[in-house]
Amino acid sequence: MPHDTPLxxxxxxxxxxxxVGGGSQDDxxxxxxxxxxxxxxxxxxxxxxxxxxxxxxxPADAVQAALLLPGxxxxxxxxxxxxxxxxxxxVRMIAVTVPGMGGTPAPKDLSIENLARxxxxxxxxxxxxxxxxxxxxxxxxxxxxxxxxFCGPLVLLAPSFSRADEAVFFRxxxxxxxxxxxxxxxxxxxxxxxAMKRMPLPPDRREVLAAEFRRNDPHIVRRGVRYYFQYLDxxxxxxxxxxxxxxxxxxxxxxxxxxxxxxxxxxxxxRVPGYA
Amino acid sequence: xxxxxxxxYFTPNEEPALVAKLVIEALDQVRIDQEEQRSVHRxxxxxxxxxxxx
Numbered sequence: 001m002p003h004d005t006p007l008x009x010x011x012x013x014x015x016x017x018x019x020v021g022g023g024s025q026d027d028x029x030x031x032x033x034x035x036x037x038x039x040x041x042x043x044x045x046x047x048x049x050x051x052x053x054x055x056x057x058x059p060a061d062a063v064q065a066a067l068l069l070p071g072x073x074x075x076x077x078x079x080x081x082x083x084x085x086x087x088x089x090x091v092r093m094i095a096v097t098v099p100g101m102g103g104t105p106a107p108k109d110l111s112i113e114n115l116a117r118x119x120x121x122x123x124x125x126x127x128x129x130x131x132x133x134x135x136x137x138x139x140x141x142x143x144x145x146x147x148x149x150f151c152g153p154l155v156l157l158a159p160s161f162s163r164a165d166e167a168v169f170f171r172x173x174x175x176x177x178x179x180x181x182x183x184x185x186x187x188x189x190x191x192x193x194x195a196m197k198r199m200p201l202p203p204d205r206r207e208v209l210a211a212e213f214r215r216n217d218p219h220i221v222r223r224g225v226r227y228y229f230q231y232l233d234x235x236x237x238x239x240x241x242x243x244x245x246x247x248x249x250x251x252x253x254x255x256x257x258x259x260x261x262x263x264x265x266x267x268x269x270x271r272v273p274g275y276a
Numbered sequence: 277x278x279x280x281x282x283x284x285y286f287t288p289n290e291e292p293a294l295v296a297k298l299v300i301e302a303l304d305q306v307r308i309d310q311e312e313q314r315s316v317h318r319x320x321x322x323x324x325x326x327x328x329x330x
Contacts, residue, residue, distance in 0.1 A: 064303045071286075082288050085296035091303065130302040132295065134288050153302035157287040157295065198283075200290055209289070248305050250298045251277045252291075254284025 049122040053097040053104055057083045065092035067128040069119060069137030071158075072228065073189075073221055075102035075212045078134070094126055098137065100224055103215035110224045112231040113147065115140045120149030134158060136228055142238055143231075145245035153248040161239040163232045174229050177222050185225070186218040 055076040066088075070078040076095035083093045098115055100106030107114065119140055123131055130153050133141030138159035144150035160166045176184040193210040201209075235241060242249060278298075280291065288295055 064306065066299055066303070068288075070288075078286070079288055081292040082295050082299075085292050087293070087296040087300055091299070129306040130299060132288075132299060134286075153305050155295065155298045155302055158284065199285055201286075205289075209286075248302065250302065252280065252287055252295070252298070253277070254280045254282065254287070256283050 047121075049096070049099075049118050049125070051105070052099060052122065053102070055079065055083070055095045057088075057093045059090055059092065062090060062092040064130075065094060065126060065128045066130045066132055067119070067123045067126065068093060068095040069098060069131065069133040069140050070095065070101070071135030071137050072098075072224060073101055073213055073216050074134070074137075074209075075104075075215070077208065077212050082132075094128065096122060098140065100220045101216065102212055103217055106217075106220045106223070110220075110227045112136075112139055112143050112228060116143035116147055117149060120144045120147070123150055123152075128152070130155065132157070135160075136224075139228070139231070139238065142242050142245070142249075145247045145249075146238070146241040148245075151247060154250070156242075156249060156251045158253050159251060160232065161242075162235075162237040163229055166229075166232075170225070171229075174225050177225070182218040182222045185216075185221040189214055189216055189218060189221070 053076055068076070068079045068082065070076060075097040079093070079095035082088070083095065096119075097104050099118070100110055107118070119131070122128075123144070131141045131144060131150060132155040133139070134157040138154075138156040141150075141154050141156060142159060145154055163171060173184045173188060192213040193207070196206050196210050196213075199206055199209075232238065242251075278294075280287070280294075284290060
């Protein structure tokens with residue numbers, strides 16, 4: 001149940017043009033070390049992520065913080081329901097819009113690895129103890145841990161561990177885009193409003209989320225989706241990367257709708273009963 | 277791994293209470309790890325100083 005008095009998220013919007021090169025392993029390790037420092041109370045701002053659009057609830061007495069990464073084409077607005085949960089009233093919650101999504105400036109390198117590097121810097125600079133990611137955001141979170149750039153717990157919502165885990169229509173769009181360019185994604189963005197009618201949310205909230213979707217630039221979405229599938233294909237399955245990261249992780253998925261249960265490909269995750 | 281029954285399209289929006297519960301569990305894990313680290317450091321300090329606190 002949401003708070004009786006709604007939180008007043010602080011919406012900060014970055015307008016600077018971002019041109020970011022690929023991150024090296026050294027950069028990644030450096031970000032991870034900064035994270036350790038920040039958890040000890042020091043704050044170091046490394047800068048590349050600071051123009052990101054973000055929504056923040058900051059209770060004065062919060063001692064712990066969570067970074068929230070939305071799904072592909074989604075923005076920080078996606079996490080308003082979670083940020084309003086009473087159980088999290090004492091936690092600093094920082095939802096960011098991944099650069100390039102929701103019409104925000106896109107880095108040249110939209111690879112999951114580079115986005116994970118930037119998100120790890122963000123988590124470190126803001127002193128985040130936990131990272132929550134949805135869909136593509138979950139894969140960014142996974143890669144933050146797999147690269148060693150973040151060593152805290154993860155909550156992964158509807159991640160895809162391989163191309164086969166992704167929703168069929170999304171895989172089809174990626175294939176169509178190889179011939180038709182950005183057009184399949186332009187069509188997708190136009191159809192998002194009607195398609196979201198299946199979501200069990202109040203109509204006005206659905207409209208807000210649909211409007212956020214429509215902010216996307218289909219050219220950027222096409223690039224981002226291509227990078228995303230390239231990342232999954234490069235590893236075959238990232239399930240083993242999650243296990244090797246050796247961080248506590250909660251993986252949530254639906255029986256159907258979000259691509260279903262991700263294939264483990266030999267990796268072993270413990271099933272948690274009694275949550276639903 | 278937690279499987280939600282039925283269809284789920286936008287988990288954070290559709291199941292915020294469940295996700296909040298998991299975030300709390302994850303933050304509790306951080307707290308436990310930090311307390312364990314502090315405990316290890318305290319034991320290390322006591323060993324270094326011969327346990328007399330000097």
